[in-house]
Amino acid sequence: MGGDFAPAHVVRGSLDALEESGDRFSVVFVGPEKDIRDELRRQAGQTGSGKQEAYTIVHAPDVIDMHDAPNAALKTKKRSSIGVGLELHRDGKADAFVSAGNTGAVLSASTLILGRAKGVGRPTIGALVPTSSGPCLLVDAGTNVDCRPRHLFEFAVMGSIFVETMLGKSNASVGLLNVGEEASKGNAAAYEAFELLQKSALNFAGNVEGRDVLTGKVDVVVCDGFVGNILLKFGESVPAFLKAKLTRFARQNVLNSLVALIARGGLRSVMKELDYQEYGGVPLLGVNGVSIIGHGGSTPRAFKNMIYRAEEAVRRNVNGRVQEAMLKYA
Amino acid sequence: MGGDFAPAHVVRGSLDALEESGDRFSVVFVGPEKDIRDELRRQAGQTGSGKQEAYTIVHAPDVIDMHDAPNAALKTKKRSSIGVGLELHRDGKADAFVSAGNTGAVLSASTLILGRAKGVGRPTIGALVPTSSGPCLLVDAGTNVDCRPRHLFEFAVMGSIFVETMLGKSNASVGLLNVGEEASKGNAAAYEAFELLQKSALNFAGNVEGRDVLTGKVDVVVCDGFVGNILLKFGESVPAFLKAKLTRFARQNVLNSLVALIARGGLRSVMKELDYQEYGGVPLLGVNGVSIIGHGGSTPRAFKNMIYRAEEAVRRNVNGRVQEAMLKYA
Numbered sequence: 001m002g003g004d005f006a007p008a009h010v011v012r013g014s015l016d017a018l019e020e021s022g023d024r025f026s027v028v029f030v031g032p033e034k035d036i037r038d039e040l041r042r043q044a045g046q047t048g049s050g051k052q053e054a055y056t057i058v059h060a061p062d063v064i065d066m067h068d069a070p071n072a073a074l075k076t077k078k079r080s081s082i083g084v085g086l087e088l089h090r091d092g093k094a095d096a097f098v099s100a101g102n103t104g105a106v107l108s109a110s111t112l113i114l115g116r117a118k119g120v121g122r123p124t125i126g127a128l129v130p131t132s133s134g135p136c137l138l139v140d141a142g143t144n145v146d147c148r149p150r151h152l153f154e155f156a157v158m159g160s161i162f163v164e165t166m167l168g169k170s171n172a173s174v175g176l177l178n179v180g181e182e183a184s185k186g187n188a189a190a191y192e193a194f195e196l197l198q199k200s201a202l203n204f205a206g207n208v209e210g211r212d213v214l215t216g217k218v219d220v221v222v223c224d225g226f227v228g229n230i231l232l233k234f235g236e237s238v239p240a241f242l243k244a245k246l247t248r249f250a251r252q253n254v255l256n257s258l259v260a261l262i263a264r265g266g267l268r269s270v271m272k273e274l275d276y277q278e279y280g281g282v283p284l285l286g287v288n289g290v291s292i293i294g295h296g297g298s299t300p301r302a303f304k305n306m307i308y309r310a311e312e313a314v315r316r317n318v319n320g321r322v323q324e325a326m327l328k329y330a
Numbered sequence: 331m332g333g334d335f336a337p338a339h340v341v342r343g344s345l346d347a348l349e350e351s352g353d354r355f356s357v358v359f360v361g362p363e364k365d366i367r368d369e370l371r372r373q374a375g376q377t378g379s380g381k382q383e384a385y386t387i388v389h390a391p392d393v394i395d396m397h398d399a400p401n402a403a404l405k406t407k408k409r410s411s412i413g414v415g416l417e418l419h420r421d422g423k424a425d426a427f428v429s430a431g432n433t434g435a436v437l438s439a440s441t442l443i444l445g446r447a448k449g450v451g452r453p454t455i456g457a458l459v460p461t462s463s464g465p466c467l468l469v470d471a472g473t474n475v476d477c478r479p480r481h482l483f484e485f486a487v488m489g490s491i492f493v494e495t496m497l498g499k500s501n502a503s504v505g506l507l508n509v510g511e512e513a514s515k516g517n518a519a520a521y522e523a524f525e526l527l528q529k530s531a532l533n534f535a536g537n538v539e540g541r542d543v544l545t546g547k548v549d550v551v552v553c554d555g556f557v558g559n560i561l562l563k564f565g566e567s568v569p570a571f572l573k574a575k576l577t578r579f580a581r582q583n584v585l586n587s588l589v590a591l592i593a594r595g596g597l598r599s600v601m602k603e604l605d606y607q608e609y610g611g612v613p614l615l616g617v618n619g620v621s622i623i624g625h626g627g628s629t630p631r632a633f634k635n636m637i638y639r640a641e642e643a644v645r646r647n648v649n650g651r652v653q654e655a656m657l658k659y660a
Contacts, residue, residue, distance in 0.1 A: 132571060142509055145509055145517040146517045177560060179475055179556060187476045187554075210560035210564035210566075211564065213567070214564070214567050214568070214570075223560075224517075226509060226517045227556070227557055227560055229539075230507060230508075230553075230557060230561065231540060231561060233539050233540030233541040234540035234565070236541055237541040237542075237543070237544050237545070238544070238568055240544075241462060241545070242597075246596060249596065259595060260596055262593060263592060263595075265593075266589045267572075267597075269579055
């Protein structure tokens with residue numbers, strides 16, 4: 001029941017994943033059974049196939065919506081799709097969990113139900129940011145707003161493993177997001193995190209600045225979730241800002257309006273790779289399980305890709321490798 | 331001697347300001363006298379006029395360059411243009427100070443030599459950010475990386491006065507940059523600053539998110555200098571990122587290269603208003619004086635506009651109004 005268009009987009013994306021991928025995995029739908037069956041019937045009618053054998057349904061009557069306070073909702077809505085789904089995963093009845101629901105609730109429930117990996121103080125979520133030379137992981141993307149130096153260090157370790165395992169880059173380079181390149185720069189947390197990173201066996205490239213994020217100078221950009229959230233939301237707002245500016249520019253005269261029309265088309269092509277749907281969602285790193293968290297507005301294509309990411313995370317053993325690294329640095 | 335092109339750009343910009351503005355003010359050049367005289371001769375040769383009566387020269391042989399450690403340089407280079415210029419201002423021999431030199435040194439020297447205004451814990455610099463509805467002030471822009479809630483509150487007060495006095499907006503609205511709109515959001519400092527702002531007589535619009543900065547939702551966006559620096563540098567890097575993406579897009583085929591050419595032209599027009607030169611520089615708020623700090627790469631036009639900003643800050647009594655407001659909230 002997660003996301004703004006549940007269960008329609010969840011079901012459509014899942015069926016597409018099953019149809020496209022053959023027998024690689026099966027899907028367990030968790031939510032109000034009748035709603036899911038109704039949706040499956042509607043969707044099957046549209047496509048004709050449905051591949052019924054590859055999915056099962058587990059009933060979970062409670063729905064946590066986007067406006068619910070995460071922790072309160074988890075207590076009062078015991079049988080939500082988030083809670084029941086994560087319990088299935090914990091109990092080995094599913095190999096991974098995927099949701100586009102209330103992010104705070106998915107985070108809390110994942111940490112509570114799956115438990116933290118050994119040596120991890122703060123599980124984290126990163127975000128893939130497009131750069132001039134492929135995607136880089138910005139971590140933490142908003143999960144942990146107040147961080148101690150050790151937490152920033154953990155993000156660096158887990159982020160490196162993510163990039164190496166999921167993006168297939170070896171020896172991922174790590175940059176600490178800061179206000180200057182010199183080791184002496186930064187707020188208190190960044191200053192101390194620099195030392196922890198410097199001493200470690202990570203491929204630490206030193207401090208990076210705000211202007212370095214989009215150049216792809218490093219594979220992993222480490223920051224606290226306060227900075228990460230603000231930076232990501234700022235970045236997401238840039239295309240709309242440019243579009244508004246172009247619209248005003250276009251209104252000035254006919255030539256401008258032609259230029260703006262073409263510019264907008266060019267911009268659209270360029271912006272395509274900023275599209276979160278292509279990647280789907282990112283795993284919560286540092287818990288004992290695979291919990292993939294997607295955008296609230298996830299489309300069927302985004303859900304399909306989230307399922308692929310979950311399958312990849314299991315197959316490539318991201319969790320095992322995170323656990324191994326964290327024990328090494330504990 | 332401040333900025334990457336001193337003294338050429340400083341002198342040219344100053345002469346332009348004098349020529350354009352008539353008798354509104356005079357300029358005191360501070361720096362190695364011979365360098366200034368040589369430059370004035372070169373410049374006068376180019377334009378023919380020179381308006382010699384409107385400027386004077388005060389000799390300051392030491393030069394603090396961009397790579398000097400601010401506090402060490404201020405101690406060893408006692409007779410730098412920064413130190414001597416600020417002392418002239420403190421002693422009433424100049425009504426304002428303008429520099430595009432080593433930012434850290436200008437900041438430290440301004441605070442040390444001019445002194446902090448009463449009730450101000452942390453003097454601050456804001457940056458003007460273009461939005462869909464005119465400029466907004468992001469404050470702190472990088473001066474103070476570790477901030478207590480009270481400091482964020484001070485930035486809000488001083489930022490409001492700046493917008494009202496220098497940009498002529500009445501009842502400037504203030505937003506606290508945060509990870510969500512609800513009062514319960516944020517890191518510890520933001521959470522407490524929210525309460526201080528809420529209780530005050532400021533026109534507090536509540537929390538704003540990263541995505542709200544460019545929409546012009548508020549006139550003043552308050553954050554610590556760590557977030558401010560990273561956000562501003564990230565924003566500055568967006569045009570280059572888009573340009574690189576457009577170049578790659580253009581390489582794909584001839585049609586794309588035409589589209590990209592036109593798009594780039596459109597983008598350039600749109601980006602013009604992001605141009606810092608138009609505004610020149612922003613004053614350091616919260617010191618007993620007018621100290622305008624400009625971009626290291628300031629052009630003659632930027633210097634000209636910095637001088638105008640200094641003259642405005644004096645005429646509109648920004649400092650007096652900041653002092654009044656800070657005493658009210660002390």
